[in-house]
Amino acid sequence: xxxKRATEGxxxxxxxxxxxxxxxxxxxxxxxxxxxxxLEDGRANVFxxxxxxxxxxxxxxxxxxxxARARGMTRSLVQERLNPRWAMAVRAFDAATGFSWSYxxxxxxxxxxxxxxxxxxxxxQFLGGxxxxxxxxxxxxxxxxxxxxxxxxxxxxxxxxxxxxxxFTLLRHRFHPGQFEMVFAHGRDTWTLHRWGPADALLxxxxxxxxxxxxxxxxxxxxGDPATRDTTANSVEWEACPGMDAFDQLRGRLSLKPxxxxxxxxxxxxxxxxxxxxxxxxxxxxxxxxxxICDGYAAR
Amino acid sequence: MRRDxxxxxxxxxxxxxxxxxxxxxxxxxERTAEGVMLIYPxxxxxxxxxxxxLFGADDRPAxxxxxxxPLGSQVWDLMDGEARVRDIAARFAKSRKxxxxxxxxxxxxxxxxxxxxxxxxMK
Numbered sequence: 001x002x003x004k005r006a007t008e009g010x011x012x013x014x015x016x017x018x019x020x021x022x023x024x025x026x027x028x029x030x031x032x033x034x035x036x037x038x039l040e041d042g043r044a045n046v047f048x049x050x051x052x053x054x055x056x057x058x059x060x061x062x063x064x065x066x067x068a069r070a071r072g073m074t075r076s077l078v079q080e081r082l083n084p085r086w087a088m089a090v091r092a093f094d095a096a097t098g099f100s101w102s103y104x105x106x107x108x109x110x111x112x113x114x115x116x117x118x119x120x121x122x123x124x125q126f127l128g129g130x131x132x133x134x135x136x137x138x139x140x141x142x143x144x145x146x147x148x149x150x151x152x153x154x155x156x157x158x159x160x161x162x163x164x165x166x167x168f169t170l171l172r173h174r175f176h177p178g179q180f181e182m183v184f185a186h187g188r189d190t191w192t193l194h195r196w197g198p199a200d201a202l203l204x205x206x207x208x209x210x211x212x213x214x215x216x217x218x219x220x221x222x223x224g225d226p227a228t229r230d231t232t233a234n235s236v237e238w239e240a241c242p243g244m245d246a247f248d249q250l251r252g253r254l255s256l257k258p259x260x261x262x263x264x265x266x267x268x269x270x271x272x273x274x275x276x277x278x279x280x281x282x283x284x285x286x287x288x289x290x291x292x293i294c295d296g297y298a299a300r
Numbered sequence: 301m302r303r304d305x306x307x308x309x310x311x312x313x314x315x316x317x318x319x320x321x322x323x324x325x326x327x328x329x330e331r332t333a334e335g336v337m338l339i340y341p342x343x344x345x346x347x348x349x350x351x352x353x354l355f356g357a358d359d360r361p362a363x364x365x366x367x368x369x370p371l372g373s374q375v376w377d378l379m380d381g382e383a384r385v386r387d388i389a390a391r392f393a394k395s396r397k398x399x400x401x402x403x404x405x406x407x408x409x410x411x412x413x414x415x416x417x418x419x420x421x422m423k
Contacts, residue, residue, distance in 0.1 A: 177409070197398060
């Protein structure tokens with residue numbers, strides 16, 4: 001690792017599965033998983049983070065031993081004390097040990113940490129080819145937190161940022177060019193964050209209602225045709241729910257499938273994006289919760 | 301410990317971004333209301349050509365048309381034979397306010413599709 005490279009340049013915050021970290025602006029997610037984050041700098045993978053609940057009795061050294069044995073890396077993985085700078089950066093954690101490895105032409109250097117508050121075992125490592133300076137590494141390490149305080153969890157990746165209630169669980173995600181999607185479960189209901197872009201090309205002269213009329217039927221998984229409400233130039237809401245007659249109401253109650261759909265689609269002209277929060281569930285959506293989610297969702 | 305399984309993916313994409321796309325000089329283009337329409341020759345396989353000759357059919361290379369949407373047309377116009385894929389993606393991202401990586405992935409995918417049809421080559 002280089003030791004004299006300054007940590008100048010811009011930095012950005014990432015939030016994923018409760019964890020938050022601040023990294024150089026050109027570091028982007030290369031792979032996202034359940035409590036897992038792999039970042040690249042456009043040339044190589046630079047940083048990996050994994051955090052899992054293991055309970056409070058596990059020690060970091062034992063975790064490293066098990067990992068090394070599981071990966072057949074007992075010879076290539078070396079446990080070591082954290083250097084003073086790194087030790088200072090991760091002092092908020094209850095236990096910490098350092099490690100380095102070199103295997104099959106690749107290498108890495110990192111730390112295994114134990115969070116006493118939530119019982120997470122955390123593995124953070126900087127990957128070999130990246131030439132991350134000690135200063136940058138220390139700043140990245142010191143910014144890492146594995147659990148969000150309060151009742152909202154930040155989900156901040158690529159150019160979207162959302163604050164979702166802490167009891168929401170990410171079911172699946174998709175970050176394809178032009179279309180992002182994060183689907184959260186809340187009990188038996190699902191809340192989905194969508195992002196489309198570039199808005200000017202997608203709309204192509206149409207208004208938001210006209211464009212969303214082609215999108216919403218694909219999002220709506222319930223019986224019935226969605227209808228618009230609360231329409232403005234840059235914002236539209238759609239809703240679908242069982243009919244008012246007794247037969248539709250009874251069928252809705254007996255059905256195991258979701259019966260209510262709601263979504264709010266809005267355009268962010270200055271970012272050239274279209275954002276959407278959609279709800280699918282057995283009952284009508286909670287307007288206060290919907291407003292809270294919409295308020296916390298933005299294009300960066 | 302998780303091995304750096306994605307290292308090859310990232311470095312190969314990095315190499316691809318440093319390539320320069322060059323338009324096939326046998327490709328004609330027309331401006332339409334939707335964007336650029338490309339007219340490109342389709343090579344007939346030798347065995348098919350022999351078969352066509354046998355039945356007296358015209359065995360000259362046929363032309364196909366490909367209508368690009370406004371985004372594809374913009375990328376096509378950014379290809380000047382000098383700009384690297386990285387530069388094209390950066391200009392595309394800036395003009396459309398796209399995320400850098402998103403633009404890179406989209407432009408690479410688009411150029412790969414054109415390359416498969418023999419419309420562009422990489423140097």
